[in-house]
Amino acid sequence: MSATAAQPEATYALRPPFSERWRQGMRALRANPTAVVGLVIVVALVLIAIFAPVIAPYDPQKLDMEVVSQPPSSAHWFGTDQFGRDVLSLVIWGARLDLFIALSAVILSMVVGTVIGAVSAYAGGMTDEITMRTMDILQAFPRFIFAMGIAFAIGPGIGTVVIATSVLNIPGYARLMRSVMLPARKSQYAAAATSVGGSHTNVLFRHLVPNCLVPIFVNSTLQFGWAILEAAGLSFIGLGVESSAAEWGALIQLGFQDFNAGHWWIYTFPGLAIAVAVLGFNLLGDGLQDMLDPRRQ
């Protein structure tokens, strides 16, 4: 992408009209059925998250001592937990909280990582060297252990999960941004922007960064899956959201506490929800990556 931008004829090419770009996008999607499946899952999840109050049959936090730990039935499709809460409603509301956490974590790591990578590549020299060695150290930790350490340091809560999950992904973004920024920095449009008197900040953030964002966004789709898994893991071991929250990992923990009683429905359905959500983002991300990488088509 950055390579074609450097070719002179690219500067004359007009951007095709929206209808044309839409048709192109649709054609690319049709050639990639797994990406379509991923897209459908992701869209469905987002809709469920947005309309959770309308879709959920019960109030997820309504305790009903009459129906404690009931197996799935026509009244409660996914059964009830040990407080008589409806598991289906909890799973539906969980989509809201889990997607929110994953989105926040991905955006946070994307912004921080992109800025670090862009500045590092643009500045070069000693700055670049020090930044990249710092990223090496951050990546030397086994992922989940590092997340546990951070969550331990700041104490449980939604913010903790977001921060712990995002710090893990900052080095990845920084490296990716750096690798696309290095060739872009030497491109003609960068030279043009500098020669008309653009400041470093202006050249970097107005001209270079926007041209390097496509691989970053594609990578984010894959990061989404990781973020959901890691956030759920942290909540499962009690370092994430509070145990009563409508969050998938916390719900599985609730099921684990009752494991020997054989109440499989409390943990099975939230686990399936995680698996389907992560699957959706992975399929979509893989598909997008295939579309971007001409070698893989």
Added chain:
Amino acid sequence: MRMLRYILRRLLFLVPVVLGSIFIAFLLTRVVPGNPIERVAGPYASEERVLEMKAEANLDKPIPQQFLIYVNDLLHGDMGMSYTTAQPVGKDLKERFPASFELVMFAIGLAIVLAIPLGVVSAVKRGSWIDHVARVIAVAGVSAPIFWIAMVLLSIFYGKLGWLPGSQGRLPIIMSPPPHVTGMYTIDALLAGDPVTFKEALRALILPVLTLALVSMAPIARMTRATMIDALDSDYVRTATSLGIPRRTVVMKHAFKNAIIPVLTLIAGVIGYAIGGEVLIELIFSWPGLGLYSYNAIMSADFPAVQGFIILATCLYILIYLIVDVITALLDPRVEY
């Protein structure tokens, strides 16, 4: 000789990385709100006693000085005393290491043995049913949370079928561990010639190993398939085929040898992921290894133990990467060292 120089140079590069990770591990446990000593001392300890204990743990000194003391102690092999087990952290970690090592080794071994042939076959027979099975495993393994897979397997094979032991740890409570040689119960039992203990130790390993292997298999199979496809589509494979070399030889000798190198690097990453996943698996199977130890340490704000575990896990991870890099350098003539 050149290899030795390469290893030494790599080790030298690792010094700042290890120091940096020690610093971060140290920092993480210092910014925790609340004072661990007050918790350890209990609500009835006098103020003087708390101050005294703080001084003993060097917690009354400025943080930079605390860090220097900590690094100095580390260099002397002292990781501090655990607040919860009242034992040196180094000793605690050493005792629990074999349990985790046994689990991870079996799991990664199983994952490699299953995933690499699966990846190769699905690349050679693209679109066949084996290819589809491999893809389903690859996708399922990376999508489902590891602790949930563990619970589902446990509920089926222990809860429903009763074929395998439940969340009991390494052996049934009534059995005593075999005489200590390696600390790995299966191997120690074999060495002691004790088939009953061996069988029970193996049975206890099956489900945790299977969970970890399933999750580790997914990326390995996927990567093997991708690199094999690239290799099979390459010019040198076409040349070899056109020279009339049998398909089997082309696949195994020409394509596989080239395809396996990126997979090796990936395996290092997978082991790192397994070290993290260990925590969750050990929690579910009550497996008395490093993961469960670190979980308990975190839950009881046991600073030295948490610190010690993070540093150990990180050093192991770095070491694995180093080993893989050395193997890659030995296998791949293109790598300059």
